[in-house]
Amino acid sequence: MVIDRRAALKARHRRAILDAAKTLIDDGGAVRFSVDQLAERADVSRRTIFNHFASIDDVVTTACTEVLGVVIDSFRAQVSAVPAGTGSRAAMFATVASALRATDVPSTIAFLWRALGGFGADDPRPQQIFQATFSRTTADLARELADRNADRDPLEAELLVSSLMHGTEVIAHRWIAATGAATDDAARELWRDLLDRLIDNIRTGY
DSSP states (O other), rough: OHHHOOOHHHHHHHHHHHHHHHHHTTOGGGGGGGGGHHHHHHTTTTTHHHHSSSSSHHHHHHHHHHHHHHHHHHHHHHHTTTTTTTTHHHHHHHHHHHHHHHHHHHHHHHHHHHHTTOBBBBOHHHHHHHHHHHHHHHHHHHHHHHHHHHSSHHHHHHHHHHHHHHHHHHHHHHHHHHHHTOSSSHHHHHHHHHHHHHHHHHHOOO
């Protein structure tokens, strides 16, 4: 019982820290907020923050990964009616591609852009966090796909997801450069075009 209470308290603290980070981001703090600001907003001590996370960048990366996790949620929705372990390689690809198409990725990218305060040549941190966010989400989604298709080589799931997610990161940069991370109709139409090109290129190869 004591262990359960400790685990519950630890989980509450971690959740409070991540929620506080998202609030600071929404308030316009980007990644520039301090440990003291985060501790005050989460109502925890500085030590508690570092008991859960290695750094502020780790907090922000984890918060951003949760936001990008909507892709994984879409994937789960896509496969919920499909029996596990029956997918061909083509079916696996189609499911992940459908999840990307079904997800409001532009809004997610816009949040990440705001969270990171844009990309500047004088500060590599935002770019590093952006890449780490996609890498974590890629690893999580690859595990989900491998678990759903346990009869196939897990490497297939990893390669498939890596191709699509890293490609999504590439077109995200192109989309941001063209739209300034706007989410109006024209920007969303551009995103759909870029995503279609990505999926078609990976599906057909070179």
